[in-house]
Amino acid sequence: MRPIGKLSMIRTKIAIGMISAAIIAFQLVLMQILSYVQWYHFAYMIISIALLGFGAAGTFLTIFQQTLQQNYYRIFPLLLLITAILMSIVVIVAGSEAVRFDSLLIFHDLKYTGRLLSTYLIFFLPFFTGALAIGMSFLKFAGQIGKIYFANLIGSGVGGIIALLLMHWLLPQQLPLVIAVIAMAGGLVAFPKNAGKLLISTVIVSIVILLTVFLKPVRLEPSEYKDISKTLLLPNATIEYEKSSPHGLVQIVSSPVLRYAPGVSLTYRKPYPVRKAVFNNGNWNGYLVPTKDKLDTTILNYTTQSLPYYIEKINNVLILDAGTGENVSLALDENIGDINATEANPEIFKLLQNSFTDQNEVKLHYTVARNFLVSDTSIYDLIQLPIIGSFFGNSGLNAVEPRYELSIEAFSEMWDKLSDKGMICLSSWMDYPPRNTYRLLASIIQLLEEKKVERPNDHIIAIRSWSTVTFLVQKSKFRKTQEKQMQQFCHSLMFDPLILPRVKEIFQGEYNTIQDSPFFTNIERLLFAEKKEFLNEYPFRVQPTTDNRPFFFQNLRWRGINQLITTFGESSIPFFELGYILILFTFIQIIFIAAIFIILPLFFKSWKSNNKMWIFVYFGGIGLAFMFIEIVFIQQFTFYFGQPIYATAASISILLIASALGSYYSGSIQITKKILILIPLVIAILLLFLTIFLSSILSYTIAASLVVKILISIVLIGITGFFLGMPFPAGIKYLSEGRQVDIPWAWAFNGYFSVISTALATIISVETGYVWVLLLAAITYALTGLGSSLLKS
Secondary structure, three states: OOOOOOOHHHHHHHHHHHHHHHHHHHHHHHHOOOOOOOOOOHHHHHHHHHHHHHHHHHHHHHHHHHHHHHHHHHHHHHHHHHHHHHHHHHHHHHHOOOOOOOHOOOOHHHHHHHHHHHHHHHHHHHHHHHHHHHHHHHHHHHHHHHHHHHHHHHHHHHHHHHHHHHHHOOOOHHHHHHHHHHHHHHHHHHOOOOOOHHHHHHHHHHHHHHEEEHOOOOOOOOOOHHHHEEEEEEEOOOEEEEEEEOEEEEEEEEEOOOOOOOOOOOOOOOOOOOEEEEEOOEEEEEEEOOHHOOOOOOOHHHHHHHHHHOOOOOOEEEEEOOOOOOHHHHHHHOOOEEEEEEOHHHHEEEEEEEEEOOOEEEEEEEHHHHHHHHHHOEEEEEOOOOOOOOOOOOOOOOOOOOOHHHHHHHHHHHOEEEEEEEEEEEEOOOOOOHHHHHHHHHHHHHHHHOOOOOHHHHHEEEEEOEEEEEEEEOOOOHHHHHHHHHHHHHHHHOOOOOOOOOOOOOOOOOOOOOOHHHHHHHHHHOOOHHHHHHHOOOOOOOOOOOOOOOOOOOOOOOHHHHHHHHHOOOHHHHOHHHHHHHHHHHHOOOHHHHHHHHHHHHHHHOOOOOOOHHHHHHHHHHHHHHHHHHHHHOOOOOOOOHHHHHHHHHHHHHHHHHHHHHHHOOOOOOHHHHHHHHHHHHHHHHHHHHHHHHEEEEHOOOOOOOOHHHHHHHHHHHHHHHHHHHHHHEEEHHHOOHHHHHHHHHHHHHHHHHHHHOOOOOOOHHHHHHHHHHHHHHHHHHHHHHHHHHOOO
């Protein structure tokens, strides 16, 4: 076999940067794809799988270290080309009939659990091969680890930006191929002189496969239980329009029998209008509101959401998260002369503009609801949110999705925007067992208590239909004339009063009777004397949410499970909180899978070292804590930027680029025991500062322009990231000076704890809040630094 020519260090670093960019971009693309095909919570699974690939690569390096190092210049480009091939086909394979799984069936049919594990393995492969190429480079050039790690992190940061840009231009199913081209280009950059037949053949195969995927593109199939799948079953249903952005894939579906009647009164006698439906990532987003010349909103006057217009003269309205404009249409039909509406999804906002462009009464704002609440100086007679939840409840699939517009802080900001006679209108679909309705009422009561309102029940009115509940919260006490008008409204439309001011009695209804009598008892307990007792005793968590724990649809309470099993049966529990349970399921699975792929193989190879405990604590600790910080940044900046993909891309890109600079700088430092103690302690101090002040800084500046917010993010994340980039290369550099055999073990321990940290951080944030995740990261870094005092020469 002819010797393979060596690469220049510049080409090596460029290739490492390109594969690193491809890996991060592919990770974000898979998050986007799974948000459409399945649901939002699978984003955490993808992060775990990516890290599993890195950890397993470290273990593979440990076992085959000598062979890989001897053949580095042949294997390195080969791995990059294989990664490109895998990136182009794994989505196709995972979506095939033999492998495709469905979230809602995992706990119903064991074969879907097997399919989920198969999906893990399929998505794991490109991350493993890409990470193996990077790990080989770390080991090969351990003496220059600062510069190699710099190339790795810079590439990763750029990859996040690339993914964000591509999501604006291409549909989700088109993105993996483009990312694969980046990986392939990295392989070509690393292509050596005197390349053998294997490398040349691999290049040809990769070109053929990528061309085949380009010429025969795959179409993504969403879960059969997603809203769009059920809608497409209607006669002659077709997708008329689809456009992607980092906010998701927006699609418009038409059918001659697609009619929309959102909790409409039973007294409505006119034909139900045919409407086109709008979906975002396969989830219902609203109907396409006709343009002015075709606008007919009469049907909306037959919903509980129209109550505020019936009992009070409204001069101006603020519609938050307007979606496709249903509540805007209602306000127009009521002849409101000043309507402000917010929407953060760019594609949905375009639809809003198209529907209301000629309506001078309507002012549309492309922004997140919380941003507008903070920056706007107007006072409103009515602030209205879209109806909360899903028709006839849901399976908790959105349990781990942060909903900052429904936190107690958001309601407080709305209250401060009200005129003296102003109202907040909150509506919810009826769910069973009740959760959303109770949580809304608990939030309203806590809001009034925090605002020092005397006799809170005098400020609340609630009515219900056969499918919805609407709460009105008024800044002043409801007048008797308003109460009378509300009763007339209910009688004329066959709705039922639920809560009346000054009446210590809950009305069980005349027109829309339900068999769940505890529902009324529990509303009474919440509203009057037993709120704390009810919130403590109810088997679901229905306390008000906060910006620290913004998971409005996460209701699972561990100590209430026995009661739920007794009432509903053991097999029903997963379907109440499926999203959160799947996160727990992922966490348990990933612990064992990571142990099998990363830790177990190491026991088959002898390891003699004086610093086994230090390597385990140091590299395991920084792996665990780094990912804790990354997850907190993603979640907190989701609040700041208003969208998970934006937040993920921005947080990861800034964090990794800053870490790259820190890594590069660490290459110029002489690594001593003192340095290995000092750097983690400095990081711990920074994290303690963020634990105390991050939330306040973000809340105070949330209304700033996008450019200013990016600059603030760069400062907050960048300073922290600079120091976060130092511990890993510093530790590797220390080991490279005489203990190079320890490096793969360090990589493996770092990978293992990084893998389990993603789901663990999510669970901790749901149970205790983001502050505790950040605090635990600070404690971990402090212990890691102090642990370096145990280091033996």
